[in-house]
Amino acid sequence: MYKVLITSRSFGDLNRQAFDILERAGIVSVKMKEPYHPEIFSKLLEPCDALIIGAHPLEEDAVRGAGNLKFICKHGAGTDNLNMEMLRKYNIQAAHVPGVNADAVADLTFGLMLCLARKICDAAHDVRKGGWSKHIGTDVCFKTLGLIGFGSIARKVALRAGGFSMSVQAYDPYLNQLPETYDDVRLTDLQTVISTSDFVSLHVPLTNDTYHLMGEQEISAMKPGSFLINTARGGIIDEKALLKALQTGHLAGAGLDVLENEQPGSPLSHMEQVILTPHIGMYSAETINKVGCACAEKVVAALSGEPVENLL
Numbered sequence: 536m537y538k539v540l541i542t543s544r545s546f547g548d549l550n551r552q553a554f555d556i557l558e559r560a561g562i563v564s565v566k567m568k569e570p571y572h573p574e575i576f577s578k579l580l581e582p583c584d585a586l587i588i589g590a591h592p593l594e595e596d597a598v599r600g601a602g603n604l605k606f607i608c609k610h611g612a613g614t615d616n617l618n619m620e621m622l623r624k625y626n627i628q629a630a631h632v633p634g635v636n637a638d639a640v641a642d643l644t645f646g647l648m649l650c651l652a653r654k655i656c657d658a659a660h661d662v663r664k665g666g667w668s669k670h671i672g673t674d675v676c677f678k679t680l681g682l683i684g685f686g687s688i689a690r691k692v693a694l695r696a697g698g699f700s701m702s703v704q705a706y707d708p709y710l711n712q713l714p715e716t717y718d719d720v721r722l723t724d725l726q727t728v729i730s731t732s733d734f735v736s737l738h739v740p741l742t743n744d745t746y747h748l749m750g751e752q753e754i755s756a757m758k759p760g761s762f763l764i765n766t767a768r769g770g771i772i773d774e775k776a777l778l779k780a781l782q783t784g785h786l787a788g789a790g791l792d793v794l795e796n797e798q799p800g801s802p803l804s805h806m807e808q809v810i811l812t813p814h815i816g817m818y819s820a821e822t823i824n825k826v827g828c829a830c831a832e833k834v835v836a837a838l839s840g841e842p843v844e845n846l847l
Contacts, residue, residue: 543589543610553827606837636817641691647790681732684739741768751776
């Protein structure tokens, strides 16, 4: 009987549909309930044939000790915590579930834009404290949205922007032309997106090439009074450069669902012109369930010797 370790905290939290998929295939599921700790994780992983992993590190010592491990599925789209060279060394397949969370992350992206521009959070907080003052924001409609990366999430954001009559431009080094569905989106270069957009939204994976993609030079080149949105990965932004641009007033605000070091205490969390959320991009009830079920189905396929989509 096969066994799978699940370390994503949200897997199966809202209903048992994902667990049922595993059970029907005769796969025993073990969910790690404790916060990630290398020794606890290694001990739980040791007898398992598969792993559904969250965002925590995957150290080689743990993989080496798991002699039965055949397959890993990332609970989500981002794969920056998976070292594929190391996994291939141990003949372990890995997959992720891209696109399943696209609508939820796109909703959050647009929500951050609206809250920043219209000062919704500030106004609501003021009322909650007993105030009733006016907070003057800026329109989102008819502005220019710049998308860095044009994968599944960015495309959903572009569709939402159409409803606000925004001009949308995108940079993606892997695209020479856009699908016909997006003929109202202009594909251009990175510098143009950065320097001419009222809102710049990041939708690229974290790699060696994208680490601090938005550094001091790029942030300084952004349009004065513009907004920076990041629902991708924290390391894409040089946070010291962002903090400086906000302090000087060069940027009007930033909406961040991710940080390079995701824990309380960031200097950015104390700034009124920043909305910072704790990596909740995929955390809608519908999406959590869809991602969990997609991971469970991939584990069943992999352990049954069937083809697996979205292998890394």
